[in-house]
Amino acid sequence: MVTMAIFNHIPMGEKGLFELFTWIDNYVKSNKEFAIKRIAGRSQDHKLEIPAVFVTNKNIPDDNKQISIITLARHGQERGARVVGPEILNYLSTNDAKPIRDKQIVIIVPILNPEGFILDEFHSSMYGITDTEKEVLGNLCNSYHPDMMVDYHSLGRLEGSKYDHGDMEVIIPANTTKWGMDEQIYKNTADRMVEYCALKGWPFEVHTLEDLANYYFGDQETGKIPWKYLKEKVYLLNIQDFYENYNLPNNNNIGYTNYTCGPAYLKWHTLVFGIETNHWSLKAEDIAMSGLAPCVSLLKMGQEKFPWEKTEGFPINLLYGDFRISIRAIGNSRSEIRKNREEIWNEKDKFNILQRELINPETTLARIGYTGDKFPLRLALCLRMRQKTIKRVLIEDKKIPFETFKDVCSTFVYIPLLFKKTGLLKIKIIHEIFNNDYLHERLI
Numbered sequence: 001m002v003t004m005a006i007f008n009h010i011p012m013g014e015k016g017l018f019e020l021f022t023w024i025d026n027y028v029k030s031n032k033e034f035a036i037k038r039i040a041g042r043s044q045d046h047k048l049e050i051p052a053v054f055v056t057n058k059n060i061p062d063d064n065k066q067i068s069i070i071t072l073a074r075h076g077q078e079r080g081a082r083v084v085g086p087e088i089l090n091y092l093s094t095n096d097a098k099p100i101r102d103k104q105i106v107i108i109v110p111i112l113n114p115e116g117f118i119l120d121e122f123h124s125s126m127y128g129i130t131d132t133e134k135e136v137l138g139n140l141c142n143s144y145h146p147d148m149m150v151d152y153h154s155l156g157r158l159e160g161s162k163y164d165h166g167d168m169e170v171i172i173p174a175n176t177t178k179w180g181m182d183e184q185i186y187k188n189t190a191d192r193m194v195e196y197c198a199l200k201g202w203p204f205e206v207h208t209l210e211d212l213a214n215y216y217f218g219d220q221e222t223g224k225i226p227w228k229y230l231k232e233k234v235y236l237l238n239i240q241d242f243y244e245n246y247n248l249p250n251n252n253n254i255g256y257t258n259y260t261c262g263p264a265y266l267k268w269h270t271l272v273f274g275i276e277t278n279h280w281s282l283k284a285e286d287i288a289m290s291g292l293a294p295c296v297s298l299l300k301m302g303q304e305k306f307p308w309e310k311t312e313g314f315p316i317n318l319l320y321g322d323f324r325i326s327i328r329a330i331g332n333s334r335s336e337i338r339k340n341r342e343e344i345w346n347e348k349d350k351f352n353i354l355q356r357e358l359i360n361p362e363t364t365l366a367r368i369g370y371t372g373d374k375f376p377l378r379l380a381l382c383l384r385m386r387q388k389t390i391k392r393v394l395i396e397d398k399k400i401p402f403e404t405f406k407d408v409c410s411t412f413v414y415i416p417l418l419f420k421k422t423g424l425l426k427i428k429i430i431h432e433i434f435n436n437d438y439l440h441e442r443l444i
């Protein structure tokens, strides 16, 4: 197979870093119509710049775009991650990526740890993001709260792994909670990334954060798993540092994962993944091409409409509840939805258990209660219905506005609500009696 990778070698040392920086400068120069470079910060010793490249169609207002941030090479000796950033940038300049440039602002930080790069050493932290990273990601995220964020690492023969020595590449869903069906949504998206990579010829696997703990904390000789807790999501509570954060004004306390995107998930419900390429078994061009594949897959998912989402985009607006009844972010533009999503996500533990009941064949009763104090709080209540036609939605026998959208076999009723005070709302949804029209249509 002929690969068209940008780098056919791993850049090494100071010379290698500047080779990469020169490539970035040339890329921005020759793609002026959609690329700009900003300095997101400086290395710990202040000697080196940390560039971030913004790629987006400058003729379309940013207000209605999604924001994707991709960071790479935070661990200095994980050489594989060095060649993936240019490959992603190169992809973003192609015709295939035009729809992505139109609908997303993609921010790439190709080398998050330039000092570690030159030293070819870890030069980072095993116990959280570094002060430099807090500053760099604080600078970026303060103005660009990401909808999606990926952090690239690279496994080598031994680096970062006591578990698989050699040639593993993995996609890591980095969600640290199960709120709003996230476990299922991350499984769905990660599986699709794996499928896409497979079609391109790259065998990736999905490993969860718990699996990841095996790489670091398992016993190398015996393969013994360190804690039984490893099999439980609650295990994460033991390793999260709730006081860690990006340097943002008005920070709330949020948590940590091995990947730079952990705090973004906890603060903004960003769709977050870690990706481990591998520099022990693969040639530079193969690392670049295999590393590119899951990123392309994910960026393209941001262009689609997921069956349970009202509009196209990354599947991040189901914030509480499940696919049958849920609380959703609402707004007329991407930036409005983003803002509302953050408001709701930060109040997610202040809702009662959402309830629904089919009280007669033509009426579904839903209950939603809010106990917090962030008024007014806007949200949409969303129910997945068997019935095709929704006739009316009522609160205390008064009609209220609603919208609907469909997947292949059901109707979602989407009800904008405004909480001005603490309380419980009882909402009646009047619909047709279910008959299996859908099935008949399908049989024809």
Ligand SMILES: [Zn+2]
Pocket: 075, 078, 153, 154, 160
């Ligand atoms: Zn790493």
